[in-house]
Amino acid sequence: MYTCAMCSNRSCKTGELDKTPINCPCSDEEQERIKELYQKDDNKKLAYCSALTEAEGYCKKTRLEEIEDFANKCGYKKLGVAFCTGLSKEAKTLCQILRHNGFEVDSVICKNGSIPKEFLGIKESQKVRPGTYEPMCNPIGQAVFLNKAQTQLNIILGLCVGHDSLFIKYSNAPVTVFAVKDRVLAHNPLGALYLADGYYKNKLYNQ
Incomplete structure (x- = not known):
């Protein structure tokens, strides 16, 4: 078992490898x-x-600036953006900035294909909004179409938990994350950890 998160030794950072725990x-x-x-x-x-x-x-530098720097250092000029429909405005701004700074950008929305959730066996009662047409998120499609566009680096913008896993699995190009989905905490999931000993303590430790 590896327990790096619980280790206070941090010999990996100091280089004092003679002091490493047994399971290091x-x-x-x-x-x-x-x-x-x-x-x-x-x-x-x-x-x-x-x-x-x-x-x-x-x-x-911001995460966005670092992504641009990284892409330039790698010689990547053709970027892909796989984004959530709930972050369409942010995706548009991101793509405008990337293009302004010399990149060619392909972007694919999560709802591409407009495949109804019933395709996955989702029941009406299991939908986010029962009684409405709800297309499933299609991260495999996002990866396939960005592969087809021959992007050199793909950027995830707000894909849901699990959908991001599928996108990474099927992407031919290396993947980096610009932002992750957390509707409750304004897409700042670390907020839950910062509140783990306070406001969110009962919520996080009583599941």
Whole structure:
């Protein structure tokens, strides 16, 4: 069992590997095989450009600026945006900014195909709004169409939990996340953690 989240040692950060706990991934022999994977051309480029982007933008640049910097460092000029219909306005602004800064952008909405939820076996009572036509989210379709457009880097904007998993699974291009879905916390899911010892304590620990 790996328990990095509960570890207070953090020898991985200091480099003092002689002080690692027994179950620390740092001392696992698998690390040698993992390091070999970073020597593969595509992986090395992504890792190298990620490290440069982190260092140059650290506490200075927004997530959006860092995505643009990362894409430029990797030589990616054709970007894809997979977005939720509930964030259509934000998607339009995002695409306008990316295009303004020299990128070619393809965008695909989650409701592409307009496939009714009944296709998945969803009953009327299980819909968000029973009694209405509700198309299912189609993240596989988003991935397929962005693959068809031959995008070099795909950006997730507000896909639902699970739908994002399917999109990542079927995307040919590397995927990065600009924003995630959290309708209750204004798309700031970390808010639940910051309130975990206060306002949300009973809600989060009594399920």
